[in-house]
Amino acid sequence: MTSTQASHASVKADAPADAFTHKLAAVADAVEAFLADRLAPETQAGEITRPPRLMEAMRYAVLGGGKRLRPFLAVEAARMLGGSEAGALAAGSAIELVHCYSLVHDDMPAMDNDDLRRGKPTVHKAYDEATAILVGDALQTLAFEILADAAWQPDAAIRADLVLGLAKASGLGGMVGGQLLDLGAEGRFGPVSLGVDDTLQLQAMKTGAILAFSVDAGAIVGGASADERAALLRYGLALGQAFQIADDILDREASPEAMGKATGKDKEAGKATLVDRLGLDGARAECDRLVGVCEEAVSRWGARAETLREAARFTVARKA
Amino acid sequence: MTSTQASHASVKADAPADAFTHKLAAVADAVEAFLADRLAPETQAGEITRPPRLMEAMRYAVLGGGKRLRPFLAVEAARMLGGSEAGALAAGSAIELVHCYSLVHDDMPAMDNDDLRRGKPTVHKAYDEATAILVGDALQTLAFEILADAAWQPDAAIRADLVLGLAKASGLGGMVGGQLLDLGAEGRFGPVSLGVDDTLQLQAMKTGAILAFSVDAGAIVGGASADERAALLRYGLALGQAFQIADDILDREASPEAMGKATGKDKEAGKATLVDRLGLDGARAECDRLVGVCEEAVSRWGARAETLREAARFTVARKA
Numbered sequence: 001m002t003s004t005q006a007s008h009a010s011v012k013a014d015a016p017a018d019a020f021t022h023k024l025a026a027v028a029d030a031v032e033a034f035l036a037d038r039l040a041p042e043t044q045a046g047e048i049t050r051p052p053r054l055m056e057a058m059r060y061a062v063l064g065g066g067k068r069l070r071p072f073l074a075v076e077a078a079r080m081l082g083g084s085e086a087g088a089l090a091a092g093s094a095i096e097l098v099h100c101y102s103l104v105h106d107d108m109p110a111m112d113n114d115d116l117r118r119g120k121p122t123v124h125k126a127y128d129e130a131t132a133i134l135v136g137d138a139l140q141t142l143a144f145e146i147l148a149d150a151a152w153q154p155d156a157a158i159r160a161d162l163v164l165g166l167a168k169a170s171g172l173g174g175m176v177g178g179q180l181l182d183l184g185a186e187g188r189f190g191p192v193s194l195g196v197d198d199t200l201q202l203q204a205m206k207t208g209a210i211l212a213f214s215v216d217a218g219a220i221v222g223g224a225s226a227d228e229r230a231a232l233l234r235y236g237l238a239l240g241q242a243f244q245i246a247d248d249i250l251d252r253e254a255s256p257e258a259m260g261k262a263t264g265k266d267k268e269a270g271k272a273t274l275v276d277r278l279g280l281d282g283a284r285a286e287c288d289r290l291v292g293v294c295e296e297a298v299s300r301w302g303a304r305a306e307t308l309r310e311a312a313r314f315t316v317a318r319k320a
Numbered sequence: 321m322t323s324t325q326a327s328h329a330s331v332k333a334d335a336p337a338d339a340f341t342h343k344l345a346a347v348a349d350a351v352e353a354f355l356a357d358r359l360a361p362e363t364q365a366g367e368i369t370r371p372p373r374l375m376e377a378m379r380y381a382v383l384g385g386g387k388r389l390r391p392f393l394a395v396e397a398a399r400m401l402g403g404s405e406a407g408a409l410a411a412g413s414a415i416e417l418v419h420c421y422s423l424v425h426d427d428m429p430a431m432d433n434d435d436l437r438r439g440k441p442t443v444h445k446a447y448d449e450a451t452a453i454l455v456g457d458a459l460q461t462l463a464f465e466i467l468a469d470a471a472w473q474p475d476a477a478i479r480a481d482l483v484l485g486l487a488k489a490s491g492l493g494g495m496v497g498g499q500l501l502d503l504g505a506e507g508r509f510g511p512v513s514l515g516v517d518d519t520l521q522l523q524a525m526k527t528g529a530i531l532a533f534s535v536d537a538g539a540i541v542g543g544a545s546a547d548e549r550a551a552l553l554r555y556g557l558a559l560g561q562a563f564q565i566a567d568d569i570l571d572r573e574a575s576p577e578a579m580g581k582a583t584g585k586d587k588e589a590g591k592a593t594l595v596d597r598l599g600l601d602g603a604r605a606e607c608d609r610l611v612g613v614c615e616e617a618v619s620r621w622g623a624r625a626e627t628l629r630e631a632a633r634f635t636v637a638r639k640a
Contacts, residue, residue, distance in 0.1 A: 046485075047493025048525050053509060054492060054500045105457060110449035129430035130508065133453065134500050137425060140457065141491030144464045148483035157476040163468035163483050165366075171461030172374060173367025180374040180454050188450065189373060205368050 020310040027075050027089075028068040034093045035062050038142065057127045057135045058142075062100045065118040069315070070095045070214040073239070076307045077218025077232055080298075084221060090152035091162050091217045094143040098170050099210060101139035104132055106179060140170075153221070161220050169213035178206025185271045196277045200241075207247075208240030215239070215308075228300075235297035239312050242290035245283050246316045248273040252280065254319070287316040340630040347395050347409075348388040354413045355382050358462065377447045377455045378462075382420045385438040389635070390415045390534040393559070396627045397538025397552055400618075404541060410472035411482050411537045414463040418490050419530060421459035424452055426499060460490075473541070481540050489533035498526025505591045516597045520561075527567075528560030535559070535628075548620075555617035559632055562610035565603050566636045568593040572600065574639070607636040 039059045043050055071092025078088030107114040107122040108129060115125050124132035146152065147162045168174060181202035185194045194202075215236030219229045252275055275283045294312035298305035359379045363370055391412025398408030427434040427442040428449060435445050444452035466472065467482045488494060501522035505514045514522075535556035539549045572595055595603045614632035618625035 043493055044488075046488040047497075048521060048529070049497070050493050051497045051500045051504070053504065054497055058492065101457075105453050108453065110453060128508075130503050131500065133425050133428065133430060133456075134496050136453075137421075137456070137460065138492045138496040140460055141487050141496065144483055145487030145491060148480045148487060150480070156480040159480040160468045160470070160476040160483070163464055163480070167461050167465035167468060168364075168366040171465060172378065172458045173363055173370050176454050176458040176461065177367075177369070177371045177374055180371045180451065183450050184371070184373065188448075201368060209368070 020307070020314055023076075023307060023310075024067060024069075024072055024314070027072045027092075028066070030075075030089055031068045031071045031093050031096060032063060034089055035096070038093075038146065039063070053127075053131065054134060054138060057123060057131050058139060060126060061104050061123050061135050061139065062097065065120075066096070066100075067318075068092075068096060069243075069311075070099055070210065073211070073214040073236070073308075073311060074218040074221070076311060077215050078222040079218075080301055080304050080308060081219065081222030081224055081228070083218070083223055084153070087153045087158075087221045088218050090146055090149070091221055092214065094146040094162075095166060095210065095214050095217060097139045097143040097146070098166060098175070101136040101143070102170075102175055102179065104139070105136040108132055111179070111183065158220055158223075162217055165213050165216055165220065169209040174205055174209035175207075178202050178204070178209070182206055182271075194271050196272045196274060199271055199273050203244040204240065207244055208237065211240035211243055212236030231297050231300065235294050235308065235312075238290045238293035238297065239315055242287050242294070242312065243315045245274050245287050245290070246318065248275045249280060249283055249287075250319075284316075291316055340627070340634055343396075343627060343630075344387060344389075344392055344634070347392045347412075348386070350395075350409055351388045351391045351413050351416060352383060354409055355416070358413075358466065359383070373447075373451065374454060374458060377443060377451050378459055380446060381424050381443050381455050381459065382417065385440075386416070386420075387638075388412075388416055389563075389631075390419055390530065393531070393534040393556070393628075393631060394538040394541070396631060397535050398542040399538075400621055400624050400628060401539065401542030401544055401548070403538070403543055404473070407473045407478075407541045408538050410466055410469070411541055412534065414466040414482075415486060415530065415534050415537060417459045417463040417466070418486060418495070421456040421463070422490075422495055422499065424459070425456040428452055431499070431503065478540055482537055485533050485536055485540065489529040494525055494529035495527075498522050498524070498529070502526055502591075514591050516592045516594060519591055519593050523564040524560065527564055528557065531560035531563055532556030551617050551620065555614050555628065555632075558610045558613035558617065559635055562607050562614070562632065563635045565594050565607050565610070566638065568595045569600060569603055569607075570639075604636075611636055 036059070039055060039062065041050060041052070041055060071089065074092030074095060075085060075088045079085055103117060104123045106112050107117055108124050114122055116122065120126070122132075123135055127135075143166065144163055147166060148159050150156070150159070153159050153162070170176065181198075183189070184192060185199070185202065212233060213236070215232050216229065219232040224232060251273075274286065278286060291312045295309050298308050356379070359375060359382065361370060361372070361375060391409065394412035394415060395405060395408045399405055423437060424443045426432050427437055428444050434442055436442065440446070442452075443455055447455075463486065464483055467486060468479050470476070470479070473479050473482070490496065503509070504512060505519070505522065532553060533556070535552050536549065539552040544552060594606060598606060611632045615629050618628050
């Protein structure tokens with residue numbers, strides 16, 4: 001557990017955390033610029049026109065917020081492997097679009113019915129429900145368009161692999177399936193009692209699959225060997241689990257103001273999380289254990305894996 | 321105009337029309353089998369589980385209905401070029417999934433608020449709105465998953481081209497953008513008066529782009545040269561326009577029972593269509609002219625293009 005203790009020490013020390021925050025912010029800025037460019041008024045080849053209302057609502061849903069953790073993971077994994085940072089940035093930005101589209105749809109009245117997201121009105125409040133449905137639809141489409149675009153990735157096999165991976169992580173057997181299980185957990189489709197293991201499964205689908213794919217996308221862009229890809233997948237899966245437990249802890253502890261969205265919803269929905277099984281201290285210890293798994297998974301890369309190690313520590317230490 | 325007269329003759333004669341109907345039905349059966357297999361309960365590699373409710377609602381939205389015109393165009397274009405029919409069937413089925421997802425979302429209360437589709441309750445009526453949103457989302461994802469799957473298409477460059485083409489045809493500057501313009505045409509986002517040319521533009525985006533891409537997908541799978549692809553694109557664009565005018569005529573003339581959905585909505589919404597500019601007879605003549613454009617575009621393929629010529633005639637002669 002030495003590595004875990006080391007991780008705690010570095011999260012507590014201000015200097016390394018600040019340096020990490022700067023790295024995260026630099027990728028977030030690059031993602032912002034990339035997506036702002038893709039959502040500019042100019043039509044692209046094959047387009048007739050870009051309806052201003054739709055384009056503006058897409059920009060509202062995507063720009064000006066978020067830690068951009070998913071693109072960061074893709075960029076840093078590719079960077080560690082010596083792969084194309086521009087390619088990883090495009091892939092990571094596509095993943096971020098899928099994340100954003102899922103937030104727009106999940107916030108809708110028929111789903112989680114949230115009025116606030118990142119501290120500002122959700123898309124269906126700022127615009128209307130029809131626009132919000134279409135914004136989510138078009139953001140998903142744009143994600144796949146970016147992944148298939150030769151401008152960012154000359155190797156067609158890599159492009160097709162990225163499309164396949166994002167589709168698997170985000171569809172019926174991944175993110176969307178997890179959101180349906182989450183609605184079911186509220187008793188929406190009939191009485192239900194969700195045990196901790198059921199919750200872990202739905203979380204692995206709803207948020208874990210995309211986080212793990214973010215790392216995998218960096219591995220694909222970076223030309224990882226099968227063995228390296230498996231190691232990075234281990235890292236990604238553990239990171240996804242740690243992220244979710246940290247979320248469960250925040251949901252129990254943080255204020256809606258700090259989170260920029262409603263909290264305490266899991267308890268309200270009667271959904272048992274790992275916090276219920278292990279208590280807050282036990283959940284924190286499990287987070288630490290998972291950070292250790294992440295660190296072990298990337299140990300072969302030595303010092304070059306330091307940013308991914310920091311990302312794992314950041315994931316459990318974040319306050320929102 | 322000899323070719324147009326010939327097309328009328330063959331549509332009126334029963335035997336060729338029946339032969340064509342059989343070809344259409346054969347592809348529809350193949351699409352049905354392909355999609356039923358992709359939406360079976362068995363999880364695929366990388367999936368944790370397939371939530372039964374979501375999978376069943378996706379099957380409800382997709383299986384057991386529709387002429388499958390889009391896959392038919394993809395399959396027949398590829399067949400004419402001597403390309404892989406299995407590859408074209410997979411690509412066409414993916415396009416059909418995008419078409420189906422758009423119907424599920426467009427039918428929702430916040431959008432067109434339709435209770436009936438193909439004569440049965442729409443997904444949000446048969447299930448609920450949250451499930452309908454997620455069904456649409458996951459159907460779109462599945463479309464891109466199929467296109468990126470090496471099982472149907474060994475050439476990664478073709479896979480990436482198909483993904484890019486479908487994304488461009490169906491997103492912000494295509495189908496989804498067209499649907500937003502269509503909602504705007506109803507005055508949903510403020511007072512508006514839509515001229516015939518505006519309507520033509522929104523129709524070209526909402527339905528034309530995907531129909532044209534269906535033919536293009538067959539061209540991509542069939543390894544068409546740039547010149548052949550351009551000719552097939554001309555065919556696809558003219559077919560899309562003819563399809564839409566035929567729809568406008570049906571909307572004005574047909575009963576809701578025959579169409580399996582509400583009719584007379586364009587007039588109700590105050591949206592001027594080509595029928596308003598040209599009258600019913602003029603609109604029919606324009607359909608015939610466009611069928612002629614289709615026939616000219618594929619003339620280089622001689623007898624091998626006969627099914628695509630029949631498809632153009634069928635598009636304007638259909639009764640639902």
